[in-house]
Amino acid sequence: MTASLQCLSHTPVMNSVLLRPEMEKEVRTALLGVRNRAESFAPDLIVLFGPDHFNGVLYDMMPPYCIGARAQSMGDYGTAAGPLPVATQLAMRCVQSVLDDGVDVAVSHRLRVDHGFTQTLELLTGAIDRSLILPVFVNCIAKPMSPVRRVHALGTAIGRFLKRECPDKRILIVGSGGLSHDPPVPDLETASEPTRTNLRDGRRRTADEQRAHEARVVAAARAFAAGDGNGGGGIMPLNPEWDRRVLDWLCAGDFASLDALSDAEISSQGGSGAHEIRTWVGAFACFAAFGPYVAEVDYYRAIPDWIAGFAIAHGNHAAATVLGSPA
DSSP, X not given: OEEEEEEEOOOTTTTTSOOOHHHXXXXXXXXXXXXXXXXXXXXXXXXXXXXXXXXXXXXXXXXXEEEESSEEEOOGGXXXXXXOXXXXXXXXXXXXXXXXXXXXXXXXXXXXEOHHHXXXXXXXXXXXXXSOEEEEXXXXXXXXXXXXXXXXXXXXXXXXXXXXXXXXXXXXXXXXXXXXXXXXXXXXXXSOHHHHHHHHHGGGOOHHHHHHHHXXXXXXXXXXXXXXXXXXXXXXXXXXHHHHHHHHHHHHTOHHHHHTOOHHHHHHHHOGGGGGHHHHHHHHHHHHTTSOOEEXXXXXXXXXXXXXXXXXXXXXXXXXXXXXXXO
């Protein structure tokens, strides 16, 4: 069995808001490196820790985390729609193993995912159905959220299961999300009644309503970028210093510092979207369960046009010495 780690940011406006030519080339070159690395590794299974953005997992039943035994892409922001090739029986055994390990994970046979999963799959493999997948939803948006330390425990439990269950497989462990970004996110307690209804039952959004929703997000990104990313319109500035600190902790395997992060600190330092670092924590913890690792940041830039502290990192176990010890 061989495991590899790949984490990267996503942004819904990646294909709608073009960057300055030199920056666009820089980012696309970095993303091409992600694709090349994944293709060279040729995984038998992709374990993807991803969030949702009040598109597929809503307040009618909001688990802190959920393993998909079957999953369907809604196809938002130009990503492909349709079923994902989920390793259903492996997923069910994984759920039982994680529960036995003391982590109360949910299971879904109809997990509906959005660009938080599918954009990353397309960047990695060129499609949403090219590799067998174990999808792990992590709630990074709906209050209350699971403490970071429990996402660490979730990732560790999944990693232990995979190490035991898949001795002959090549497993690519992926975290999709983060880092600092503060897109306009509704709050159930303060939202208008129509918005509350949407947060509870937004899966029934019509095609026209979905297009209007996506147009509002693109407009918010353009307005934020026009102000040089310095805030405004209720959106916090990006925070490269905090992003770098979190990336340093992840690459060093400093889970104690990550576990100590509170929701208040994440929100105040990174914004509402920064809670997606939970997907990175889950992926790194899963990877650490296979043994000590070496990880590095391949790319980082604060990109106001995409409302994103945008990062790419990868890890391997070769030549690892003291870093990233499993929990």
